[in-house]
Amino acid sequence: MTARQALVVEDLVTVFDTPEGEIRPVDGVSFTIPKGGIVCLVGESGSGKSVTALSLMRLIDPPGRIAAGRIQLGGIDLLTLTESEMNHIRGRNLAMIFQEPLTALNPSRRVGGQIAEVLRIHRSVSRRQAMRHAVDLLEKVGIPDPAVRARAYPHQLSGGMRQRVMIAIACACDPDLILADEPTTALDVTVQAQVLRLLVDMQERTGSALLFITHDLGVVAEIADRVVVLYAGQVVEEAEAARLFDSPAHPYTEALIASVPDVDAPRSPKRRLASIDGTVPLLTESGPGCRFRDRCPKAHARCQADPPLVEPEAGRKVRCWLHVS
Numbered sequence: 001m002t003a004r005q006a007l008v009v010e011d012l013v014t015v016f017d018t019p020e021g022e023i024r025p026v027d028g029v030s031f032t033i034p035k036g037g038i039v040c041l042v043g044e045s046g047s048g049k050s051v052t053a054l055s056l057m058r059l060i061d062p063p064g065r066i067a068a069g070r071i072q073l074g075g076i077d078l079l080t081l082t083e084s085e086m087n088h089i090r091g092r093n094l095a096m097i098f099q100e101p102l103t104a105l106n107p108s109r110r111v112g113g114q115i116a117e118v119l120r121i122h123r124s125v126s127r128r129q130a131m132r133h134a135v136d137l138l139e140k141v142g143i144p145d146p147a148v149r150a151r152a153y154p155h156q157l158s159g160g161m162r163q164r165v166m167i168a169i170a171c172a173c174d175p176d177l178i179l180a181d182e183p184t185t186a187l188d189v190t191v192q193a194q195v196l197r198l199l200v201d202m203q204e205r206t207g208s209a210l211l212f213i214t215h216d217l218g219v220v221a222e223i224a225d226r227v228v229v230l231y232a233g234q235v236v237e238e239a240e241a242a243r244l245f246d247s248p249a250h251p252y253t254e255a256l257i258a259s260v261p262d263v264d265a266p267r268s269p270k271r272r273l274a275s276i277d278g279t280v281p282l283l284t285e286s287g288p289g290c291r292f293r294d295r296c297p298k299a300h301a302r303c304q305a306d307p308p309l310v311e312p313e314a315g316r317k318v319r320c321w322l323h324v325s
Contacts, residue, residue, distance in 0.1 A: 005032050005034055005035070006033050006037070006073065006074065007071075007072065009031050009056070009070070009072075011068060011069045011070070012030070012055060012068070012069035013067045013069055014066050014067065017065075018063065021284070025048045025283055026051050026055055027234050028234060029048070030069075031235065033177065033211060035176075035209055038212060040211075040213075040214060041211060041214075042213075042229055043230035043231055044215060044231075044256075044279075044280050045280070047230040048230050049230055050213065052213075056078070056211070057090065058078060058081075073093060073094060076089075078094075091172075091175075092122040092173045093175050093176045094179070095170035095171070095173070095178050096170065097183045097199070099181050099183060099186060104166060105166070107153065108153075109153070110153055111150060111162075111165045112151060113131075113150075115137055115169050117130075118169055122173045123173065133172075134172075137168040137172060138168055141164040141168045141171075141198055142194070143164055143165070159186060160191035163183055167195070171208070174206040175208050176209060177211065178203060178211070180199060180211070180212045182213055196219060212224070217245075221241065225240065229244075229250065229256070231252050231292055232281055232283075233283070233286070233291075236318065236320070237249055237250040237318045237320075238316065240315060249312065249323060250320050251298050252292045255276045288304070289306060290303040290307050290319075298322060300321070307319050307320055
């Protein structure tokens with residue numbers, strides 16, 4: 001791990017023990033995020049994006065467990081820490097913004113108090129100092145009348161304001177890494193753009209690295225430095241955002257990009273939106289071979305065996321037999 005890397009994930013495996021046997025929603029995932037960098041984790045629902053984020057936070061509950069791999073944050077392997085030590089890391093060095101803040105925030109506590117709690121746990125400040133800082137943070141995330149809103153309960157705020165509160169909590173202690181799990185999905189388009197810009201602004205202000213999890217490739221194109229594409233629990237491609245959009249290497253990445261509507265294309269009643277036939281395979285059905293082969297227009301006999309993750313060019317990784325000589 002170099003000094004420039006905030007996060008290094010190596011061969012992460014998360015399993016769930018079920019009556020039907022062991023399933024792996026995260027199966028050998030590896031990637032890095034540099035300090036101050038933005039990496040987007042993309043893929044369809046069921047690809048393993050959220051389980052990867054929860055694994056990084058070490059919030060996997062039984063029957064799930066992290067079975068193998070390394071998660072290094074600032075040179076510390078999080079998988080070697082006790083739960084008490086991990087509690088000290090969460091909120092201070094590592095923070096997460098969830099998709100639905102109404103369920104993530106405590107409904108029985110005022111939002112200012114919830115921000116202040118993070119500060120009091122991880123910083124040596126008095127209750128009054130913590131509340132003053134909480135109001136300042138609400139102002140920084142663009143909430144009007146922050147002193148008044150600090151006394152509100154989550155249900156008294158709009159969805160956009162609740163997500164801003166979550167961003168304030170995540171950024172309160174200037175963490176090394178912020179995990180954002182589809183934080184704009186539940187918001188309308190106008191508010192989505194505002195919250196997204198705010199999150200990036202706060203990330204730049206604190207110098208935190210950002211792992212942004214989404215299925216919205218428009219968001220990815222706007223904010224990402226690098227993109228990691230997940231499919232059925234595995235990384236199938238990783239590259240700089242511009243290169244990935246200009247020349248996708250994996251058929252799945254190519255299909256994802258092709259399925260995004262082109263608003264500049266000429267209108268025609270015969271023109272149809274591109275789609276990817278089929279669905280992500282069930283975890284109980286992931287046997288040997290390329291996991292995308294049943295949906296892939298370029299599949300061939302070699303795809304019955306597991307493809308390796310190779311580096312066909314500097315800065316790009318792809319898991320596909322088309323790039324293995």
